[in-house]
Amino acid sequence: MGSGGHDIGRMLALDFQAKYYDRELLNLAAKESGLSEKIFEQNDEKKGFFRGLLNIGAPHMSSSGYKPGMTQETLFQFQSDAIRKAAKEGSCVFVGRCADYILRDFSNTVNIFITASLEYRIEQIMNKQHLDVEAAQKFIEQGEGKRADYYNYYTGKKWGSAESYDLCIDSSKLGLVETEKLIAQFIRKKFDL
């Protein structure tokens, strides 16, 4: 958070004339499923472990409890179907939401992890969210904690671990624009464009 991943993603999308999917993904998933965008928003990149409770008073039965229901997992399924569909239709840039795992079978993908030093990120968040240093730091820690839980749960991998990505880069070293140019170069070289 605060490393400018969204901005770089948008610039890359422009560069390669690809569709950009950040929160737009939620809209896509909503259309796919017939559900409202709001419910996808409420559960965006969150995995609450206490949300899926079963009933009291049905002890023997809770394990034979039959759940074709509406759970966070169902939402995730719809979202990932939407991602796959979009990826088949044309070039896309997906921000987060386990897209690297969901599209792992697609050969023409590049996975990029963008980070930055903690001080840089705190400063960015302070400006964007109008918070003081401590609040910004807490904002980052909690946000990333939630994102990591979500990612780790659905993919079985570790969020931010270098093995999941083709390229990991610190955006504060070269600044957003130059970082984007570097990434674009990497992509061109990888696909021989």
Added chain:
Amino acid sequence: MQDNKQAALALGTKPVGQLLWQYALPAIVAMTASSLYNIIDRAMIGQVVGPEAIAGLGITFPFMNLSAAFGAAVGVGASTCISVKLGQKDYQTAEHLLGNTVTLNLVIGFLFMLVSLTFLDPILRFFGASDVTLPYAREFMIVILLGNMITHMYFGMNAVLRAVGKPKHAMYSVLFTVGMNIVLVVTFVWWFRWGIRGAALATITSQSMAMCWQLWLFSDKKELLHLKRGIYRLKKTLVRNIIAIGISPFLMNVTSCIIVIFMNNQFVRYGGDMAVGAYSIANSVVMVFFMFVMGVCQGMQPIVGYNYGAEKYDRMLRCLYMAIGCATAILLVGWGLSMLFPRQIARIFTTDATLLDLSARGIKLDMLVFFVVGSQATITNFFQSIGKVKVSIFLSLSRQLILLLPMAYVFPLMWGLDGVWYAMPISDFGSFAMTIPMLLWYMKKFKKR
């Protein structure tokens, strides 16, 4: 996966009544089948072995629930994770999850068995066993505990069967165990006169048979997910996810257990073993109807959840009202039967005069306001289905913990044994009184949208 999506979209379009019927029926069948099993067990024991035995059985009930709680934790956790992985076509991880489920069930089952057998007597005493009921409870539990791993595996495999899209098979194994158990209980207890041990053996044997069938299903190499070498090693990430998901149903089950343990103790204290026996009988009767309501709620969940997510609030509410209607109708039947024929119902379980009296009274009191539980349970479930977790936890707990426990503690101080009985209908009604305003307040919020 395509028909999953079709099924999901249908939730928003097919007529609500039809959907409710479609989803609730299998759930109702599964749930009432199991409570029937309970009744047959207790009836056999009560008639053939005696009133003390039924009391002993009542003592063991929370113990069995505790064991089921562990099994459920793994079952629910693993099946949720497997569903996700299958949805992502990540078959390798799904297979490892299957293997891990088997291993976890065996390990946890074994540990549970070891600890429980070591401390069996003190545990049973804590649950309310007296000198008279202890031998029965012990005899029953030893067999159940020795077969604990089988029980866990059976429940676990059932959950996985659902996750891999074979809910019918899961239902068949439940129906099979119920049927087989009935046959065996009659054979072992009534014909062979093996006593309370016979009932335990009947349960474990029928579960083992079902488990063999399940394992055979999963051994089929043509199946997407089948048992093979190399999947049994426990993997930290998988286990962590299974437990993280499983902990919620686990805690709910444990809470249930604690309540029954407390109630059993209160009954022993104020009414002796006969009272515990009566409670155990009354409870079985209540359970049959309650399970029906649970089935309706399970059926309602996906419909309400989806339509809420799709902002089709009229459909959502219609489903809620239908579910409340169904649940209340059944409970009215139950209520009628209990008020008019309590002695006849108790007669199924025992011929002992004292126990008959106590049970008849107990059934009447327990079911006194039971028809409101229909709305209470359904509404609580409704809130859960739309994701209002805090409200639904509060309402669930209100019925059992917040109201029942303190009442069951205080009332007998004033009214003796009757006080313990009164606590039940009064807390039922109290939580109903809390649920209705919550629903109304929530409806108001909806109207504003």
